[in-house]
Amino acid sequence: MRTRWFVVVLGTAMVGLAAYVALDVVRRPSLDERLGEIVTAHGLAPLDAGAEQPEALLALGEALFFDRELSGNRDIACATCHHPSLASGDGLPVSIGTGGTGLGPDRVLGEGRPLIPRNAPDVWNRGAEEWMTMFWDGRVAGSAAHGFTSPAREALPDGLPNVLAVQAMFPVTSDAEMRGFPGDVDVTGAPNELAVLAPDDFTGIWAALMDRLLAIPEYVDLFEAAFPDVAIEELGFEHAATAIGAFEAHLFAADATPWDAYLGGDLGALTDEAKRGAVLFFGDAGCAACHSGTLLTDQQHHNVASPQVGPGKGAESPDDMGRARETGSTADMYAFRTPPLRNVVVNGPWFHDGAYTTLEAAVRHMLDPEAALAEYDPSQLPESMRIVYDAPERIATVLDYLDARLTPRPLDDDESADLVAFLEALTDPRVDEIADRVPDQVPSGLPVDR
Numbered sequence: 208m209r210t211r212w213f214v215v216v217l218g219t220a221m222v223g224l225a226a227y228v229a230l231d232v233v234r235r236p237s238l239d240e241r242l243g244e245i246v247t248a249h250g251l252a253p254l255d256a257g258a259e260q261p262e263a264l265l266a267l268g269e270a271l272f273f274d275r276e277l278s279g280n281r282d283i284a285c286a287t288c289h290h291p292s293l294a295s296g297d298g299l300p301v302s303i304g305t306g307g308t309g310l311g312p313d314r315v316l317g318e319g320r321p322l323i324p325r326n327a328p329d330v331w332n333r334g335a336e337e338w339m340t341m342f343w344d345g346r347v348a349g350s351a352a353h354g355f356t357s358p359a360r361e362a363l364p365d366g367l368p369n370v371l372a373v374q375a376m377f378p379v380t381s382d383a384e385m386r387g388f389p390g391d392v393d394v395t396g397a398p399n400e401l402a403v404l405a406p407d408d409f410t411g412i413w414a415a416l417m418d419r420l421l422a423i424p425e426y427v428d429l430f431e432a433a434f435p436d437v438a439i440e441e442l443g444f445e446h447a448a449t450a451i452g453a454f455e456a457h458l459f460a461a462d463a464t465p466w467d468a469y470l471g472g473d474l475g476a477l478t479d480e481a482k483r484g485a486v487l488f489f490g491d492a493g494c495a496a497c498h499s500g501t502l503l504t505d506q507q508h509h510n511v512a513s514p515q516v517g518p519g520k521g522a523e524s525p526d527d528m529g530r531a532r533e534t535g536s537t538a539d540m541y542a543f544r545t546p547p548l549r550n551v552v553v554n555g556p557w558f559h560d561g562a563y564t565t566l567e568a569a570v571r572h573m574l575d576p577e578a579a580l581a582e583y584d585p586s587q588l589p590e591s592m593r594i595v596y597d598a599p600e601r602i603a604t605v606l607d608y609l610d611a612r613l614t615p616r617p618l619d620d621d622e623s624a625d626l627v628a629f630l631e632a633l634t635d636p637r638v639d640e641i642a643d644r645v646p647d648q649v650p651s652g653l654p655v656d657r
């Protein structure tokens with residue numbers, strides 16, 4: 208009797224143990240476990256926005272970034288199109304350059320002036336070491352170690368520290384953005400000496416700008432403090448660009464996001480919704496095929512069948528061939544560089560031409576580009592920019608070259624909301640804090656956009 212009782216107890220215990228083991232094997236991994244596997248598989252780490260910069264370099268960079276003295280007509284600064292109160296952009300589908308008035312969505316095109324071909328991208332985290340490309344078509348690229356490619360080719364001066372500084376050499380050379388057109392006079396009525404130079408005379412344009420800056424005693428002091436080892440007569444616009452880049456990297460650092468905190472080990476930093484969104488982003492929704500790595504961009508160019516808004520670029524206007532304009536390769540037709548996604552919630556309007564004015568619509572496009580292109584609704588654009596090039600032959604070519612990674616991904620409403628929750632978790636709360644980081648005055652004494 209006692210032995211039978213013992214056998215029953217032992218038998219029950221063994222069944223229980225077996226059930227426990229079986230249950231544990233089929234137990235669904237937790238959200239954090241699933242996301243942890245993704246983080247490991249994709250080699251994701253918290254973003255490092257770049258090294259702190261010397262104070263004197265930042266002071267010079269700040270002055271230059273906000274100073275309209277850098278534009279031929281003395282009427283527009285870098286900050287006009289990359290403003291701290293506008294999430295480092297200008298809030299417009301495509302930008303309005305020299306001759307325009309006002310800031311942000313209220314900015315008005317000057318009479319007889321062209322619209323800028325593309326959307327002013329955000330400049331968050333462009334000081335991060337991983338960055339190797341600049342512009343929607345990657346026409347500035349490279350690194351100090353391996354050399355740079357740029358529209359200036361061999362005219363690009365030596366000594367530029369990174370691709371962000373190289374980029375800062377070019378807005379001042381663009382006639383429509385900052386330099387102005389032959390015959391222009393500046394805001395005081397003085398002739399615009401930058402505009403009469405040939406568009407490809409990069410060296411001449413940069414030298415003329417340095418003459419302007421060094422005629423202002425405060426700039427002489429700022430340059431001397433920032434570059435104590437460089438004699439005044441040795442200074443070139445590459446020094447100005449180096450300072451501008453350092454300042455952009457500093458002001459527009461955005462690495463304190465919930466996503467970065469999560470990657471740093473704080474599992475409570477994300478909501479469950481955002482975690483599910485991340486699993487989709489790196490999994491079934493296929494986003495990380497292009498928005499990959501720490502910066503959430505492969506820095507490659509893809510044709511995602513974007514609607515074409517604005518004046519277009521170059522000889523193909525009103526079309527914009529994107530990367531193919533740089534490479535001449537049909538494989539790059541309509542390809543634009545994958546945008547990074549930190550602070551994407553506030554970076555609208557979205558895409559290379561600001562075609563989408565809500566983030567939800569931008570995400571919907573990525574989930575089914577062909578359908579989104581067919582259904583594109585231009586009424587979301589400001590009336591003055593409702594210029595959409597949707598000729599059937601363009602659409603046909605776009606779809607012929609559509610990136611093969613972009614197969615339709617039907618998500619239900621909950622899944623779409625999760626995906627957007629993940630994108631929201633890429634927001635650095637300092638976005639609001641820097642909105643009023645605008646200097647009271649700049650060395651030229653010209654007005655500052657605020």
Ligand code: HEC
Pocket residue numbers: 277283284285286287288289302303304305323325326327328329330333340341342343344371374375378379383384385451
């Ligand atoms: C008229 C508006 C305007 C002005 C002024 C302007 N930009 Fe831009 N910026 C743009 C547009 C538009 C683009 C994208 C052009 C393209 O990709 O073809 C851009 C691109 C950039 C990028 C590239 C970001 C990336 O990741 O590709 C940086 C950085 C930048 N600008 C910084 C500056 C600096 C520094 C200045 C002043 C020296 C400046 N911008 C002046 C509109 C402007």
Ligand code: HEC
Pocket residue numbers: 488492493494495496497498508509510511513543544545546547551554556557558559560569570573574610612613626
């Ligand atoms: C084939 C590569 C590729 C895939 C896959 C992809 N994207 Fe993109 N994404 C891009 C490119 C390229 C652009 C810019 C298109 C343009 O400017 O015309 C873009 C633009 C965006 C934008 C607008 C960003 C901005 O600053 O303007 C968002 C948001 C976005 N993608 C989210 C997603 C999401 C979410 C997914 C997954 C559902 C996804 N993308 C899948 C390449 C890709």
